[in-house]
Amino acid sequence: MEFCPNCGKMLMPDKGKIKCRCGYEKSLKKEDLEEQYHMEGETNPEAKVIVTDRNNVALPTTTITCYKCGGTKGYWWTVQTRSADEAPTNFIRCANCGNTWRSSN
Numbered sequence: 001m002e003f004c005p006n007c008g009k010m011l012m013p014d015k016g017k018i019k020c021r022c023g024y025e026k027s028l029k030k031e032d033l034e035e036q037y038h039m040e041g042e043t044n045p046e047a048k049v050i051v052t053d054r055n056n057v058a059l060p061t062t063t064i065t066c067y068k069c070g071g072t073k074g075y076w077w078t079v080q081t082r083s084a085d086e087a088p089t090n091f092i093r094c095a096n097c098g099n100t101w102r103s104s105n
Protein backbone atom coordinates (compact mmCIF):
# COMPACT_ATOMS: atom_id res chain seq x y z
CA MET A 1 0.00 0.00 0.00
CA GLU A 2 1.29 3.39 -0.96
CA PHE A 3 0.39 6.92 -0.06
CA CYS A 4 0.43 10.05 -2.12
CA PRO A 5 3.65 12.04 -1.73
CA ASN A 6 1.68 15.23 -2.37
CA CYS A 7 -1.25 14.98 -0.01
CA GLY A 8 -0.63 11.83 2.00
CA LYS A 9 -3.84 10.09 1.05
CA MET A 10 -4.06 6.46 0.15
CA LEU A 11 -3.37 5.77 -3.52
CA MET A 12 -5.95 3.73 -5.39
CA PRO A 13 -5.00 1.19 -8.06
CA ASP A 14 -6.55 1.89 -11.45
CA LYS A 15 -5.70 0.09 -14.69
CA GLY A 16 -2.04 -0.52 -14.05
CA LYS A 17 -1.56 2.81 -12.28
CA ILE A 18 -2.10 4.08 -8.82
CA LYS A 19 -3.92 7.37 -8.56
CA CYS A 20 -4.72 9.97 -5.99
CA ARG A 21 -7.74 12.29 -5.98
CA CYS A 22 -5.34 15.24 -6.06
CA GLY A 23 -4.21 14.25 -9.52
CA TYR A 24 -1.03 12.41 -8.62
CA GLU A 25 -0.57 9.14 -10.45
CA LYS A 26 2.15 6.59 -10.72
CA SER A 27 2.61 3.67 -13.06
CA LEU A 28 2.85 0.34 -11.34
CA LYS A 29 6.03 -1.51 -11.96
CA LYS A 30 5.95 -4.95 -13.51
CA GLU A 31 6.99 -6.48 -10.23
CA ASP A 32 4.11 -4.76 -8.47
CA LEU A 33 1.63 -6.07 -10.99
CA GLU A 34 2.95 -9.58 -10.76
CA GLU A 35 2.68 -9.46 -7.02
CA GLN A 36 -0.81 -8.08 -7.16
CA TYR A 37 -2.09 -10.51 -9.74
CA HIS A 38 -0.19 -13.52 -8.55
CA MET A 39 -1.03 -16.43 -10.74
CA GLU A 40 -2.58 -19.34 -8.99
CA GLY A 41 -2.51 -22.92 -10.12
CA GLU A 42 0.81 -22.66 -11.82
CA THR A 43 1.59 -25.77 -13.74
CA ASN A 44 4.58 -27.47 -12.28
CA PRO A 45 6.42 -29.55 -14.81
CA GLU A 46 6.26 -33.15 -13.76
CA ALA A 47 9.36 -34.24 -12.02
CA LYS A 48 11.21 -36.61 -14.19
CA VAL A 49 11.78 -39.91 -12.50
CA ILE A 50 14.51 -42.07 -13.84
CA VAL A 51 13.62 -45.65 -13.18
CA THR A 52 16.49 -48.03 -13.13
CA ASP A 53 15.41 -51.59 -13.63
CA ARG A 54 18.24 -53.83 -12.64
CA ASN A 55 17.02 -56.45 -15.06
CA ASN A 56 17.53 -53.97 -17.89
CA VAL A 57 21.13 -53.24 -17.08
CA ALA A 58 23.09 -53.83 -20.21
CA LEU A 59 25.03 -57.03 -19.78
CA PRO A 60 27.37 -58.48 -22.32
CA THR A 61 25.65 -60.98 -24.56
CA THR A 62 26.88 -64.36 -25.53
CA THR A 63 25.72 -67.27 -27.62
CA ILE A 64 24.21 -69.97 -25.49
CA THR A 65 21.97 -72.93 -25.69
CA CYS A 66 19.25 -72.68 -23.09
CA TYR A 67 18.31 -76.11 -21.78
CA LYS A 68 14.80 -74.91 -21.00
CA CYS A 69 13.68 -73.12 -24.11
CA GLY A 70 16.50 -73.69 -26.56
CA GLY A 71 17.20 -69.98 -26.83
CA THR A 72 20.55 -69.02 -28.27
CA LYS A 73 21.00 -65.50 -26.89
CA GLY A 74 22.11 -65.01 -23.33
CA TYR A 75 23.64 -62.52 -20.95
CA TRP A 76 26.58 -63.30 -18.75
CA TRP A 77 28.18 -61.75 -15.72
CA THR A 78 30.77 -62.69 -13.15
CA VAL A 79 30.29 -63.04 -9.42
CA GLN A 80 33.16 -63.33 -7.02
CA THR A 81 31.97 -65.91 -4.54
CA ARG A 82 33.02 -66.34 -0.91
CA SER A 83 36.73 -65.69 -0.76
CA ALA A 84 38.87 -63.94 -3.29
CA ASP A 85 40.97 -67.08 -3.50
CA GLU A 86 38.26 -68.90 -5.38
CA ALA A 87 37.78 -68.37 -9.03
CA PRO A 88 34.89 -66.08 -9.89
CA THR A 89 31.77 -67.79 -11.10
CA ASN A 90 30.26 -66.94 -14.44
CA PHE A 91 26.49 -66.81 -14.61
CA ILE A 92 24.44 -66.96 -17.74
CA ARG A 93 20.86 -65.85 -18.21
CA CYS A 94 18.76 -66.79 -21.16
CA ALA A 95 17.51 -63.66 -22.91
CA ASN A 96 14.40 -65.51 -24.01
CA CYS A 97 13.03 -67.13 -20.85
CA GLY A 98 15.18 -65.66 -18.09
CA ASN A 99 16.53 -69.02 -17.05
CA THR A 100 19.77 -68.48 -15.15
CA TRP A 101 22.54 -70.95 -14.54
CA ARG A 102 26.20 -71.18 -13.77
CA SER A 103 28.53 -71.32 -16.65
CA SER A 104 30.38 -74.61 -16.93
CA ASN A 105 33.68 -72.90 -17.59
Ligand SMILES: [Zn+2]
Pocket residue numbers: 004005006007008009020021022023024
Ligand atom coordinates in the same frame (compact mmCIF):
# COMPACT_ATOMS: atom_id res chain seq x y z
ZN1 LIG B 1 -2.58 13.20 -3.50
Ligand SMILES: [Zn+2]
Pocket residue numbers: 066067068069070071094095096097098099
Ligand atom coordinates in the same frame (compact mmCIF):
# COMPACT_ATOMS: atom_id res chain seq x y z
ZN1 LIG C 1 15.65 -70.00 -22.16
